Amino acid sequence: MLARLVRRGAFLVVWPGGTRSEYGDGEGFRAGIHIKNEQTLRALVLNPGLGLGEAYMDEGMVPVNGTIHDVLCVMMDNLRDFNLPSLAFNARLGRLLRPLLQANGASQSKHNVAHHYDLNGRLYSLFLDRDRQYSCAYFPRGDEALEEAQAAKKRHIAAKLLLDRPDLEVLDIGCGWGGTALTLARDYGARVTGITLSEEQLAAARARATEAGLADRVSFELMDYRAMDRQFDRIVSVGMFEHVGVPNFPAFFATIKRCLKPDGVALLHSIGRFEGPGATNPWIAKYIFPGGYSPALSEVLGPVEKSGLVIGDIEILRLHYAKTLAHWRRRFSANRDAIASLYDERFCRMFEFYLSGSEVSFSLADHMNFQIQLMRDQEAVPLTRDYMFERERQEKFASASD
Structure with a gap:
């Protein structure tokens, strides 16, 4: 998912087991995150619109080499050209549930x-x-x-x-x-x-x-x-x-x-x-x-x-x-x-x-x-x-x- 999403900038991910992956072309916004456990990883994949904020609040995900603002700049800059299926699904659901x-x-x-x-x-x-x-x-x-x-x-x-x-x-x-x-x-x-x-x-x-x-x-x-x-x-x-x-x-x-x-x-x-x-x-x-x-x-x-x-x-x-x-x-x-x-x-x-x-x-x-x-x-x-x-x-x- 990240390989498809992050085309611009430089984004480092430290996974729960300690392995590291880097994404992007190295130009523009730079940021990194450490995902600390598998539960957080699942939440980020299934519902990133909710999971990213909760992961930061609960420290299941922490920024590395920068701040949460840097992380969000990389994410939003790339989302302009790419729509995650889970985000699109939740947007459609939100419109359907608008009367409620x-x-x-x-x-x-x-x-x-x-x-x-x-x-x-x-x-x-x-x-x-x-x-x-x-x-x-x-x-x-x-x-x-x-x-x-x-x-x-x-x-x-x-x-x-x-x-x-x-x-x-x-x-x-x-x-x-x-x-x-x-x-x-x-x-x-x-x-x-x-x-x-x-x-x-x-x-x-x-x-x-x-x-x-x-x-x-x-x-x-x-x-x-x-x-x-x-x-x-x-x-x-x-x-x-x-x-x-x-x-x-x-x-x-x-x-x-x-x-x-x-x-x-x-x-x-x-x-x-x-x-x-x-x-x-x-x-x-x-x-x-x-x-x-x-x-x-x-x-x-x-x-x-x-x-x-x-x-x-x-x-x-x-x-x-x-x-x-x-x-x-x-x-x-x-x-x-x-x-x-x-x-x-x-x-x-x-x-x-x-x-x-x-x-x-x-x-x-x-x-x-x-x-x-x-x-x-x-x-x-x-x-x-x-x-x-x-x-x-x-x-x-x-x-x-x-």
Whole structure:
């Protein structure tokens, strides 16, 4: 299997009995692994999409002469030209089981969110930016520091929301730790309602609003998006749509339409995939984001059209998340001892695999981010996109002068 798979790079395997094999042409990415026992070997062959991550977590497989990131770079670089039968089978199975795996009713959604977002709050402060933006940053130049790129992301989103007058009512679906909501209130004069299913995030967001003196302009609620029954001038959702699930796309966009005023504007920011419909990696689904799925645009646009919403703009963000994840991965590594004290070494290996696997999915595979601007009335925004760029430049210069 490895002889067929690894054509580029250099990949060393130390087998359970101690024998060594080398694969690839020696050009490009280089890595090696030591498979310590036959049980791990069987798991890697039968279900590599799940087995590789579990083997690293449980130390049945350890990198040699490098890190797990090096291993994943070799694997993903070669998978671009070769599809393992076991991976293809599991992808087909995942699509068939989508109605079950991505049902994501209100109670299941809350359980799924708690699995990842109700972890110790200090964990995220140890590898995210100061505002705890847990979504793709925006790199206009490509070499921005993480804080600068996350601030640019918020300006980019605000420009597309057309926050052209004070006191606009904004709904933030999946508000995280409140950073975007607080920014829209503080810098753009909006009145924001943020909703989340994470009790940890809710408590932190409310505390931040009070600390910033914005509790009169920003409120946060523990609420499923389907339960919202108010109308807003603007709606924003950043990094939450990946938890909705394809069976619920019609309900999600129906909520956007129901909650958007006739002249309102909404902005959806989500992970997507270039190569059409697929399935969530089984390791990610089990350990990181149960019920999660990053859709192809072809899976999103149909439900949008059926909802009656109008698409005003679509932008594809290529490689921006790869850069974001590289920052997170380096910060996680720098704070690894502190994170291990919160949890344990196995947890650290799990998160290392998650961050590296995600990064190479954006840099070497088919993952990307998209932003879709939505409205009920196609006259809700100016005829050309110039207003986006002008407002974004104004805010950037204002921020630099401060």
